[in-house]
Amino acid sequence: MWHRLTVNLADLLFSVSEAMDLSDSTLVDHQLRTAFVSSEIARAAQLDYELVERLFIAALLHDIGALSPEEKVSAHVFEDSCPEPHCQRGARLFLEAFWLRPSAPIVGWHHTPMAVHRDAGRSLSDPDVLGAQIVFLADHLERAIQRDSFILDQAPMLRRCMRDLAGANVHHDVVALFEAVAVREDFWLALVSKNIDRQMRERNLLRSIDNDYETARSVASVLKDMTDFRSRFTATHSSGVAACARGIGEVLNFSGAELQQLDIAGLLHDVGKLVVPNTILCKPTSLDAHEYAVIQQHPFYTYQILSRVRGFEQIAAWAGFHHERLDGSGYCNHLKRHDLDLGAKIVAIADIATAIAEPRPYRGGSAQKTVLTELRTMAANGQLERQIVEALADCYDPIMTRTIDAQAESAVRYAECYATIV
């Protein structure tokens, strides 16, 4: 029987927004707080609902184009950083999903000074310019906050800093809107409160709450690009895992809704790698014990990010347990055969098959014989489910052809994102 997959996309955006700031202590709550300040200014401006939503989505994920933790920290530093590439890349990623597309110009201009808009003949009456100017100010404000001192002691200094932006950087009208907000102590206290995520979720600033599979998939695909595009060696990995997992699911007669869930679980299985720095993720030589432990956190965070999304309960388990092994030798939960769903076992095998078949910094890609030998050895050792490995072996060519096609599609987008932007 067909069950429609319904997903709360607002949950997904909040969850990813929070995860983006987990990678470094200097970034904690940066996206959320920027979104909070933006929404307060939008309220003061009495903007219409449609623009508020567009602005809010842009602010929540404004640094999405700064793909690695290192780049996020550099975008956070005032001096010596060149913000343009992460703005353009972020806008490019937003264009991929119907639900995010209207916010793309705001993301693309969130570091663009007002003087540049004026030179280009744009004014504040353009809603995208207004939105981008609000995020520009909110982002600057958030970065100027000292995380270790009382916020109300800092408020006068922060207000002066924002006034200094007026003119060339931020339109006087936007600074005036901020001033109207900044007289309130409750604004400052809410901004640094520990439960800012709950407060933000409760405001219901995103109206399109429950969405179908196609919409959820398009947003998941953007998040997948954000995860994979950090290195050319991983650029197509999750697309491959999704196609391979779905192919195996079809052989095993999964229902339509289950196949959709396998697809999204494959796309998002490595989203927890957001917390892993590029120096470790892209290291061409072998990892030491510390580096290995840092990488091994990623399925934990994948589960954390996805399990908070209503409608993704099943997907969270299938994606978050992809490094578990049937004998308990996997990580991070050391689950065993009977603790794991069929879907999680499939994603695990699709992940290994795709990873062995694709090239890595330290080796080329492997052929069918090597992939199946390796999987069968792991099944014989009690780590993987033999029937699933054999389901893949039975239909290896059609499944891997689809896997390679899906990867080729991602490779084109990766080339577009990087060849034209960086």
Ligand SMILES: [Fe+2]
């Ligand atoms: Fe930022």
Ligand SMILES: [Fe+2]
């Ligand atoms: Fe993984």
Ligand SMILES: [Fe+2]
């Ligand atoms: Fe993976």
